[in-house]
Amino acid sequence: MGGFNEGLFHALNSLVGRSWAIDSVIALSLDNIFVKAGPIGACFFYAWYLREDSPREGMRRRILLVTLLSLFLIAPLTKHLSESRLAPRPFLLSQQTWVLHDGRLDEGRRIEARPMQTGEMLKRSDALREGRIDPNDLGSFPSDHAAFFIALSLGIFLASRRAGAIALAWTVFVTLASRIAAGMHWPVDIAAGAVIGAAVLAVLQWTFSGRWARLWDPIVGWCARYPGIAGAALFLLLLEAANTMQTLKRTLEIVSALAGRVL
Amino acid sequence: MKARLLLLASLLAGGCGQPDPEAYLFMLDPHYRAEIAAGNDSGITSPDGLLWHDGGLIIADEGGSAVRYWRPGERVRTLATRQLGLRSPEDIVRDAAGYLYFTDDDAGGVRRIDPQGRTSWLAAPDQGLPSTEGLTLAPSGVTLAGDQRGHRIMAIAPDGTVRVWLGPEAGIEKPESMAFDDSGNLYVADNKADVLYLITRDGRVRRPISRREGFSPESLCYAGGTLYITDSHHGTLFRYSPETGLVAIAAFSGDLANIQGITADPEGNLYLSVQTDLHGGRGYILRLARR
Numbered sequence: 404m405g406g407f408n409e410g411l412f413h414a415l416n417s418l419v420g421r422s423w424a425i426d427s428v429i430a431l432s433l434d435n436i437f438v439k440a441g442p443i444g445a446c447f448f449y450a451w452y453l454r455e456d457s458p459r460e461g462m463r464r465r466i467l468l469v470t471l472l473s474l475f476l477i478a479p480l481t482k483h484l485s486e487s488r489l490a491p492r493p494f495l496l497s498q499q500t501w502v503l504h505d506g507r508l509d510e511g512r513r514i515e516a517r518p519m520q521t522g523e524m525l526k527r528s529d530a531l532r533e534g535r536i537d538p539n540d541l542g543s544f545p546s547d548h549a550a551f552f553i554a555l556s557l558g559i560f561l562a563s564r565r566a567g568a569i570a571l572a573w574t575v576f577v578t579l580a581s582r583i584a585a586g587m588h589w590p591v592d593i594a595a596g597a598v599i600g601a602a603v604l605a606v607l608q609w610t611f612s613g614r615w616a617r618l619w620d621p622i623v624g625w626c627a628r629y630p631g632i633a634g635a636a637l638f639l640l641l642l643e644a645a646n647t648m649q650t651l652k653r654t655l656e657i658v659s660a661l662a663g664r665v666l
Numbered sequence: 667m668k669a670r671l672l673l674l675a676s677l678l679a680g681g682c683g684q685p686d687p688e689a690y691l692f693m694l695d696p697h698y699r700a701e702i703a704a705g706n707d708s709g710i711t712s713p714d715g716l717l718w719h720d721g722g723l724i725i726a727d728e729g730g731s732a733v734r735y736w737r738p739g740e741r742v743r744t745l746a747t748r749q750l751g752l753r754s755p756e757d758i759v760r761d762a763a764g765y766l767y768f769t770d771d772d773a774g775g776v777r778r779i780d781p782q783g784r785t786s787w788l789a790a791p792d793q794g795l796p797s798t799e800g801l802t803l804a805p806s807g808v809t810l811a812g813d814q815r816g817h818r819i820m821a822i823a824p825d826g827t828v829r830v831w832l833g834p835e836a837g838i839e840k841p842e843s844m845a846f847d848d849s850g851n852l853y854v855a856d857n858k859a860d861v862l863y864l865i866t867r868d869g870r871v872r873r874p875i876s877r878r879e880g881f882s883p884e885s886l887c888y889a890g891g892t893l894y895i896t897d898s899h900h901g902t903l904f905r906y907s908p909e910t911g912l913v914a915i916a917a918f919s920g921d922l923a924n925i926q927g928i929t930a931d932p933e934g935n936l937y938l939s940v941q942t943d944l945h946g947g948r949g950y951i952l953r954l955a956r957r
Contacts, residue, residue, distance in 0.1 A: 488686050489686060489687050489688070489689070489690060489919065489920045491690055491919075495690075495692060498692045498693065498694060499692075499693040499696060500690055500691060500692055500693065501690070501691040501693065501699075501700040502687045502689070502690055502691075503687060503688040503689035503690075503691070503920065503921055503922055504687050504688065505688075506702075506705055506707075507702070508691070508700060508701060508702045508952075510699070510700075511690070530880070531692070531694070531917070532694060532914065533880065533914055534694060534880065534897075534900070534902035534903075534904065534914025534915075534916075534917045535879070535880035535900065535902070535917075536692070536901075536917050536919065541690070541919050541920075
């Protein structure tokens with residue numbers, strides 16, 4: 404683990420566990436979807452409806468639709484990557500640990516991570532003391548939130564510099580910084596997620612910016628003809644994206660479980 | 667720009683460059699430290715039931731379809747193998763005369779190994795024991811065996827006579843493991859219904875822990891006035907007493923998550939069997955030593 408990585412973690416983590424009020428604000432940005440993602444969603448809609456009569460309107464909307472598409476690819480990719488590698492969240496490593504490596508069990512280095520005094524992270528710390536660990540807490544690398552929100556913010560930035568700058572600032576300083584401060588992620592988890600999100604977005608935007616851009620014309624045209632339905636659909640898609648596809652994942656789990664019972 | 671890219675690359679290398687760990691063990695009780703007591707290089711495969719005896723461990727080696735004996739610093743000695751019909755040895759007990767008894771959840775029945783090393787049936791599968799799980803010796807001298815398919819506990823007399831000791835009306839779905847406390851009360855782990863049962867000396871059936879979140883009892887070991895409980899579903903080791911309730915000792919993940927059997931030595935050190943890959947024959951025996 405790099406010194407910069409740990410140094411940045413401890414600098415942000417030193418903010419928590421001192422004041423219930425500060426912890427409550429940080430917990431809001433972790434647990435509350437409105438605080439976590441609301442301003443980013445607002446930036447998306449700002450970019451979508453910005454100067455509807457502008458000749459760049461179609462291109463902007465295509466960029467935003469491709470950005471939404473990228474989020475649906477990022478979800479399974481980050482899930483696969485985080486499940487393929489055992490990487491406990493920092494708050495778990497504040498316990499005494501032993502690490503199995505090549506058949507050897509060595510005592511791990513204990514991380515001085517300050518615990519949150521409120522919110523979901525407090526519940527997870529309490530659950531750990533009772534021996535309960537959420538499997539999701541064993542795969543912190545890379546951060547799916549970083550991949551999602553960096554891709555979304557960069558996509559907004561490509562469509563509208565002003566809205567994108569606000570979305571990026573919110574993503575970095577509120578959504579992602581709070582995850583480091585609370586002991587959910589190392590900075591390197593966030594950096595890796597951000598690189599993955601940016602890479603997937605870049606590949607898709609590049610793919611659909613040339614000859615294949617025309618593929619989006621019918622959808623962009625439909626959105627212009629039916630702005631009410633298009634706005635409603637965008638709201639639902641953004642809500643699901645802001646929730647890092649949790650509804651979709653849960654639905655797939657239920658369908659898979661039902662299929663298992665039937666078969 | 668180049669410097670920023672280098673910084674990002676070094677950050678990613680910090681996360682990606684190191685070889686991946688296979689498991690983490692989170693010690694929640696600071697009175698213990700962990701070590702590997704035995705692994706595949708010691709001659710075990712994928713162990714289940716454990717019993718401390720005479721400075722070593724008697725091991726129901728489920729993955730290897732064998733019963734073995736291992737002493738620290740020595741190679742494993744095999745006591746009974748699949749050539750005798752063993753399939754999935756599950757739980758082991760030893761009586762005062764030196765006879766070993768063990769269950770087999772695939773082959774059924776209860777077998778015994780005499781002090782001379784000969785293996786025979788105490789009770790065969792066709793005596794109403796098609797799939798046997800937990801095993802313990804009652805103070806009265808009978809052997810109690812959990813019958814998975816019949817959802818009951820059977821009593822086997824020293825002459826091999828089998829009778830129902832606790833029938834399905836008690837509600838136990840799978841008597842996976844059993845242990846008597848110092849007062850003669852019997853704890854029963856049911857890892858299908860996720861319940862810890864207590865059958866009192868006067869025969870009343872109680873449920874000290876029932877369908878609690880994150881609790882599914884697998885194996886029991888009563889030692890030093892405390893009941894130790896492994897939970898293979900959640901990868902957790904607990905201790906329990908009526909006074910303190912359920913307390914987590916350690917949480918296991920990755921290759922160590924599937925903790926199975928448990929036993930204790932006279933110093934209070936705990937030994938846990940871990941099935942990393944039952945069919946591939948990979949596993950460990952961990953020692954949680956008291957500090």
